[in-house]
Amino acid sequence: xxxxxxxxxxxxxxxxxxxxxxxxxxxxxxxxxxxxxxxxxxxxxxxxxxxxxxxxxxxxxxxxxxxxxxxxxxxxxxxxxxxxxxxxxxxxxxxxxxxxxxxxxxxxxxxxx
Amino acid sequence: xxxxxxxxxxxxxxxxxxxxxxxxxxxxxxxxxxxxxxxxxxxxxxxxxxxxxxxxxxxxxxxxxxxxxxxxxxxxxxxxxxxxxxxxxxxxxxxxxxxxxxxxxxxxxxxxxx
Numbered sequence: 001x002x003x004x005x006x007x008x009x010x011x012x013x014x015x016x017x018x019x020x021x022x023x024x025x026x027x028x029x030x031x032x033x034x035x036x037x038x039x040x041x042x043x044x045x046x047x048x049x050x051x052x053x054x055x056x057x058x059x060x061x062x063x064x065x066x067x068x069x070x071x072x073x074x075x076x077x078x079x080x081x082x083x084x085x086x087x088x089x090x091x092x093x094x095x096x097x098x099x100x101x102x103x104x105x106x107x108x109x110x111x112x113x
Numbered sequence: 114x115x116x117x118x119x120x121x122x123x124x125x126x127x128x129x130x131x132x133x134x135x136x137x138x139x140x141x142x143x144x145x146x147x148x149x150x151x152x153x154x155x156x157x158x159x160x161x162x163x164x165x166x167x168x169x170x171x172x173x174x175x176x177x178x179x180x181x182x183x184x185x186x187x188x189x190x191x192x193x194x195x196x197x198x199x200x201x202x203x204x205x206x207x208x209x210x211x212x213x214x215x216x217x218x219x220x221x222x223x224x225x226x227x
Contacts, residue, residue, distance in 0.1 A: 004155060032213040043117070043218040044203070051213050089155070093213075099144060099163060100171065101216070103155030 002026055004092045006104035013080045014112050020076040021107040023090035027071030034091040034101065035064055035075055044089060047075075080111045116140065119204050119219035126191070126198065126226050134189045134222045136204030145187040146205040146216065149173060156203065162187055191224060199226045 005024040013019045025033065032051050038044040048057040053068040061078045077084055087108045091101040117138045126132045138145065144163045148156040158171030162181040176195025181187055187206075191198045201223050205216040 009153075034215070041220075043220050045218075046215040049213050049215060091156075099146075099161055099207075100158055103148075103157075105153055105155045 002092070002094060002097075002102045004090060004102050004104040006088075006090060006107050008107060009105070010108040010110070012110045012112055013077075015080060015082060017080055018076065018078045019080055019109070020074050021088065021109075023073045023075070023092075023104055025071050025073070025090075025092040025102075026094065027069060029094040029096060030068040030071075031093045031095045031097075033066055033068075033073050034093075035073070036089040036091070037086045038089055038106070039086040047088075075107075077109070080109075082111050082113055085109060085111045117204060117206055117217055117219035119202075119222050121222060122220065124222055124224045126224060128226060129193045131190055131192050132224065134191065134202055134204075134224070136187045136189065136219060137185055138187075138204075138206045138217070138219075139185060140206055140208065140217060141184070142206035142208045142217070143184070144207045145181070146207070147171075147177070147179065147187070147189045148203045148205065150201040150203060150221075159189065159202075198224055200224060 035047040036044040050066040055066040087106040120135045146161040147159040160179040162168035178190045204219040
């Protein structure tokens with residue numbers, strides 16, 4: 001059974017501080033790793049899709065790294081702002097899963113002003 | 114505007130009733146998905162459809178049914194056979210094939226069984 005773990009489950013961060021959290025996934029048979037942001041009362045929105053070991057992606061103050069050999073990805077937020085408050089989801093696809101993503105339970109980030 | 118719509122936003126069902134959740138997309142995407150979210154868990158796949166008139170069961174299909182008569186529409190029926198249907202339901206679509214393509218989500222339907 002494929003399993004994707006995200007930690008921590010929730011995180012309170014002071015506005016202006018930087019933070020990071022983790023997505024762990026199976027290290028064999030890797031195909032792609034997705035990060036999504038899900039704000040309350042909105043639809044989940046894609047942040048990054050990562051496919052290569054060592055990939056680093058960046059969008060504004062948010063960046064992500066990927067280590068497929070050890071099975072983890074980090075999401076970093078630099079200088080947190082209140083609008084960063086959301087649940088961050090990661091999803092993994094392996095080579096054998098046709099169209100299916102395996103989702104983590106998410107990290108809920110709350111930025112304190 | 115292109116996007117995915119789901120209706121209703123909130124739905125209440127009595128035990129023993131079937132209910133249908135609507136999902137419509139105007140993104141011209143081939144594949145559509147239904148997920149269920151429960152507190153503390155990741156999204157779990159109920160059904161997905163890659164093309165019109167074809168669909169496959171996901172991990173938790175028991176007690177659910179779908180149809181894909183049109184490319185734009187992928188309704189989900191929650192039947193009375195679903196033992197614990199109270200949950201948040203998300204519909205998504207994706208262009209083309211492959212797990213490296215972004216999924217686009219609707220706003221969700223919260224179903225409560227009374």
